[in-house]
Amino acid sequence: MLSNLLLKAAESKKLERQISKNKLTRGLVSRFVAGVTLEEAIKATKELNKDGIDVSLDLLGESVFDLAESTRATDQYIETIEAIAEHVPGSTVSVKLSQLGIAVDVAACAKNLERLFEAGEQNGVVVEVDMEHSSVGRDTMDLFRKALPRYPQSRMAIQAALRSTPEDLETFTEVKPRLRLVKGAYDEPLHRAQQDRKEVTAQYLHLTRYVLANCPDPAFGTHDDICIDFAKQAAKDAGVDKKDYEFQMLYGVRRDLQKELVRDGYRVRVYLPFGTQWYPYLMRRMAERPANLLFFLRSLVGG
Structure with missing residues (x-):
């Protein structure tokens, strides 16, 4: 395939x-x-803001192999948070815990993530946690769940393709999380993730109703017309206002649709990657x- x-x-x-x-x-x-440097990313963010589109900045880079690398990545994320607060307030930052050392030392990763959450709170910037390959998915879920009571404005991505996702959502009992629902884009074994596109889409639609009913301010990360139209109707059926959820799309993908959704009164946030590790x-x-x-x-x- x-x-x-x-x-x-x-x-x-x-x-x-x-x-x-x-x-x-x-x-x-x-x-x-959006560019190699943070300055280029901020410039691209301002251009999107002119069209009424919000942004989540993503510093490109994935698994690190020593804790010094994870510290450098954490410092770069904090620099991004501070730049957002100064230049493009209202933007968020998306972080990958593999960059913060989750595959090297979970405890060290937890401390790095805590630094980001604290920086985000101090600067009024929401931190969104990406969900990556299932090899680090369980630890990612655990760290986010533990931090959630202290940082309820944070958000985490969940992947419809993963078979464990419906069950994982039931583990949030103390505080209901803000979530970004995506299909999933990692090479996973069959026993961990659905492989058929139609099955993944069906699971996405099922979870759309779930997060609208159970989670505050959900975000739907999709470019699929079927998923977008379903989310609109499901929100309407549930009595959820257009401003109480958002669509998230990738930088450079379906730009006309992003603007169309904004014109129709929906919130749109673009996931904007920058850096050399593209x-x-x-x-x-x-x-x-x-x-x-x-x-x-x-x-x-x-x-």
């Missing part, structure tokens, strides 16, 4: 080196990545949408 091949390619360092050196891929990178991110984006792959192939031949 093409999407599975692309997800495996996301983990290939050899292929990453080859593609990163290809000058013809620059068009692809500039379409889906390769794994782009491979997963192509696995999600064949149109992104076609754009990539055209860039390789100079089209």
Whole structure:
């Protein structure tokens, strides 16, 4: 299956080196990545804000292999939080716990995450926790759940594809979390995640009703018209106002739809990646949408 091949390619360092050196891929990178520096990301955020679109900044980078790297990533996230507060208030920051060292030392990762939550609270910036591969998913869920009573404004992503997600949601008994529902974009074994796209979509629709009924201010991370239309109708059926939930989309994907939703009175937030470590991110984006792959192939031949 093409999407599975692309997800495996996301983990290939050899292929990453080859593609990163290809000058013809620059068009692809500039379409889906807001820039290399924080300054470029802030500039792109201001442009989106002009159209009434909110932003969640994502510092690109994934698993670190020593605690010094996780400390540097944490410091960079805090710098991003402070820049948001100064230049683009209302934006959030999305963090990956694999960058904070969750695969190296869970306790150290917890301390790094606490630093981010504290910085976010001090600066009035919401911290959103990404859900990554299931190998770190359980620890991610546990750390978020423990921090939630102290930082109830934080948000965590959940993946419809993972078989454990419905059961995991039932574990939030003390404080109901703010969630971002996504389909999932990681190479997972069959026993952990559904593989059929129709089944994943069906699970997404089921969870849409759940989060609207049980969780405050949910976010729906999707570009799928079926999922978007379903969320609109499900919210209407549940008596949830347009301003009490939001759609989240990726930078560079379905830009016209983002503006259309804003014109129709819906809240829209764009997940805006920046930084030098763009390769794994782009491979997963192509696995999600064949149109992104076609754009990539055209860039390789100079089209």
